[in-house]
Amino acid sequence: MTSSLLSLLALLLVQPLVLFAWQDYKDFKVYELKPQGVEDLNLIRKWSKEKPLWDFLGQKRNESSLKVMIPPEEVDCLVETFSRYHIEHRVLIEDLAPLVQSQREENLKKKLLIQMPQIDVLAAFYTHSEINDYLDSLPQRFPKRVQVKQFGWSYERRALKVLTITNGDGKGNKPVILIDGTVHAREWISPSMALYIIQQLLDNYAENQELLEDYDWVIMPVVNADGYEYTHTDSRYWRKTRRPTNNPECVGTDINRNFGYEWGHDEGSSSDPCEDIYRGESPFDQPESQVLRDVMLHYRGRLNFYLSLHSYGNYFLLPWGYTSDFPDHYQDMMSVADAGAKAIVHSTNGIYSYGSTYYVLYPTSGDTADFALGVVNATVAMTMELPAAGFMGFDPWVSHIERLVTESWVGVRAMAAEVIRRYPA
Ligand code: 0X9
Ligand code: ZN
Numbered sequence: 001m002t003s004s005l006l007s008l009l010a011l012l013l014v015q016p017l018v019l020f021a022w023q024d025y026k027d028f029k030v031y032e033l034k035p036q037g038v039e040d041l042n043l044i045r046k047w048s049k050e051k052p053l054w055d056f057l058g059q060k061r062n063e064s065s066l067k068v069m070i071p072p073e074e075v076d077c078l079v080e081t082f083s084r085y086h087i088e089h090r091v092l093i094e095d096l097a098p099l100v101q102s103q104r105e106e107n108l109k110k111k112l113l114i115q116m117p118q119i120d121v122l123a124a125f126y127t128h129s130e131i132n133d134y135l136d137s138l139p140q141r142f143p144k145r146v147q148v149k150q151f152g153w154s155y156e157r158r159a160l161k162v163l164t165i166t167n168g169d170g171k172g173n174k175p176v177i178l179i180d181g182t183v184h185a186r187e188w189i190s191p192s193m194a195l196y197i198i199q200q201l202l203d204n205y206a207e208n209q210e211l212l213e214d215y216d217w218v219i220m221p222v223v224n225a226d227g228y229e230y231t232h233t234d235s236r237y238w239r240k241t242r243r244p245t246n247n248p249e250c251v252g253t254d255i256n257r258n259f260g261y262e263w264g265h266d267e268g269s270s271s272d273p274c275e276d277i278y279r280g281e282s283p284f285d286q287p288e289s290q291v292l293r294d295v296m297l298h299y300r301g302r303l304n305f306y307l308s309l310h311s312y313g314n315y316f317l318l319p320w321g322y323t324s325d326f327p328d329h330y331q332d333m334m335s336v337a338d339a340g341a342k343a344i345v346h347s348t349n350g351i352y353s354y355g356s357t358y359y360v361l362y363p364t365s366g367d368t369a370d371f372a373l374g375v376v377n378a379t380v381a382m383t384m385e386l387p388a389a390g391f392m393g394f395d396p397w398v399s400h401i402e403r404l405v406t407e408s409w410v411g412v413r414a415m416a417a418e419v420i421r422r423y424p425a
Helices: 003-014 037-050 072-084 097-111 128-141 189-202 205-211 225-233 287-298 330-348 368-374 398-422
Strands: 029-034 066-070 088-093 146-153 159-165 176-181 216-220 303-311 315-318 353-356 380-386
Touching (some): 128 146, 128 189, 128 225, 176 398, 189 205, 189 216, 189 303, 216 287, 315 330, 330 353, 330 380, 380 398
Parallel strands (some): 176 216, 303 380, 315 353
Antiparallel strands (some): 029 088, 159 216
């Protein structure tokens, strides 16, 4: 038997869905664009609305280029359009399929070596159900220090779990640091980072004790469980939830535009179900948003630090996203971001930009951090955009995980320490 036949068989045994359900991205191309000025940006914004098959993967302020992913049948039209409007473009990836495929194979192969429900964060990316099994295994190992709570279900009925970590001293009502991950499905470093934080606080407790002396940590590694699972089984670059919309052609809502504080502004979110920043028909019409909202409200009055883990871009983003105004205590939040940025630059030379989402990135309306500040009155509310890696920024190789999470932990740790110092219990 040839070795390729053998590996095919092995793959079939590991993951029967692989061949039949996943979007293989055969002959999908990735172009890099260099828009010049607002006119070009407005055109791109227009096309991203009119051309559902052209996937513009979000442009950040200060970025001089952006990427667009397109199926083969759209290539001629895209190139013709860009040429007609004199938008500088070049092909970055001729065929996305083998790249996505080799990452999936690498990950599946690595996982064959791991004894579930234990997980080695640095050795692979894990699915939602693997992460849940791991969370469920923790109370046995740390009976006094952890609690797993289920706050609800995703649209496709996946259990949405939250881990509470304490130092086990039995004191209740300590202030809380709440961290969520995987609001956006394709940002795979986010759940890995949440898991790494959990392991730092549990397995590496000796070095992190002071972070749990007067504070409890609450961690929800996967908010968008259905979307995340879908990126494992089918479409690697999916962002939104998986609930159908009122447009039969388009599925999913952006949880980070679905939160009920200043929801629904056209600047920063979209009413079009085919867009990646679709806000839903009403605030909190997604079960996953309801669950995260309920977690936040559960800790109302104790929520001193809300941190949402995303990728990518190296940013600490503070409220507000919906307006160019600054919130009260903006400077205090900036001091916390400053502590994180300094710690990272000292340890790895990694550079983070920080400030209000509206200015540093782009306007967003209905995002989780604005809600955490505006409604839940969190003392500090922040979105952290971890560094880009892989072909598209969202898709690090397994070999990148260690560098990304250890660097990010330096920042998260420093920010937590600064919050604890500034706001003693
Ligand atoms: O656009 C977003 O939702 C976030 N960027 S991403 O590339 N991860 O999609 C930024 C949102 C920042 N807003 C706040 N949560 N404050
Ligand atoms: Zn995100």
